[in-house]
Amino acid sequence: MLLYIRHALITTIFIVVSIQQGTSIKCYVCNSNMNSSCGEIINTTAISATDCNSYNRPTQEYSYDIFCQKIKIEDAEGHNNITFMRGCSVQIPGYDACDDIESTIGRLTDGAAVVTSCVTCAHDLCNI
Numbered sequence: 431m432l433l434y435i436r437h438a439l440i441t442t443i444f445i446v447v448s449i450q451q452g453t454s455i456k457c458y459v460c461n462s463n464m465n466s467s468c469g470e471i472i473n474t475t476a477i478s479a480t481d482c483n484s485y486n487r488p489t490q491e492y493s494y495d496i497f498c499q500k501i502k503i504e505d506a507e508g509h510n511n512i513t514f515m516r517g518c519s520v521q522i523p524g525y526d527a528c529d530d531i532e533s534t535i536g537r538l539t540d541g542a543a544v545v546t547s548c549v550t551c552a553h554d555l556c557n558i
């Protein structure tokens with residue numbers, strides 16, 4: 431989410447989505463470009479957990495589930511500049527967070543990057 435390339439979009443999502451009271455999930459939120467502990471194998475000693483509810487924007491009545499996400503992004507040319515992003519995402523009917531980033535990464539990066547792996551999972555600290 432939560433994420434950096436994705437930051438604008440995710441923020442937008444969280445503005446219209448209020449997390450159900452009592453629902454709570456913790457995820458790792460980091461970007462390997464900014465924190466080398468956030469690589470393919472995360473160093474869970476170095477990266478602290480983030481409570482996804484801290485992104486709550488209680489402006490609407492909607493309540494949707496939150497999940498953790500791990501995205502691998504590579505440069506479209508040589509596939510030698512690899513970035514790992516981890517964050518919180520939302521589960522909205524008809525919205526697939528991985529489909530979304532996979533289909534928008536080209537536009538977001540002017541064609542410079544592609545998503546080569548994206549996974550979501552729904553329990554605490556599962557996006558290792």
Ligand SMILES: *[C@@H]1O[C@H](CO)[C@@H](O)[C@H](O)[C@H]1NC(C)=O
Binds near residue numbers: 467473474475476
């Ligand atoms: C993981 O992070 C901890 C704390 O920053 C550090 O002491 C440790 O050496 C790191 N482990 C690896 C494998 O880099």
Ligand SMILES: *[C@@H]1O[C@H](CO)[C@@H](O)[C@H](O)[C@H]1NC(C)=O
Binds near residue numbers: 460466476478
């Ligand atoms: C990596 O992130 C952790 C928090 O999750 C922070 O304590 C640490 O200082 C960061 N390391 C770098 C190099 O930014």
Ligand SMILES: *[C@@H]1O[C@H](CO)[C@@H](O)[C@H](O)[C@H]1NC(C)=O
Binds near residue numbers: 463503511513543
């Ligand atoms: C690698 O990609 C990131 C964005 O995904 C970019 O910020 C960075 O400048 C790139 N590094 C190189 C050496 O191209």
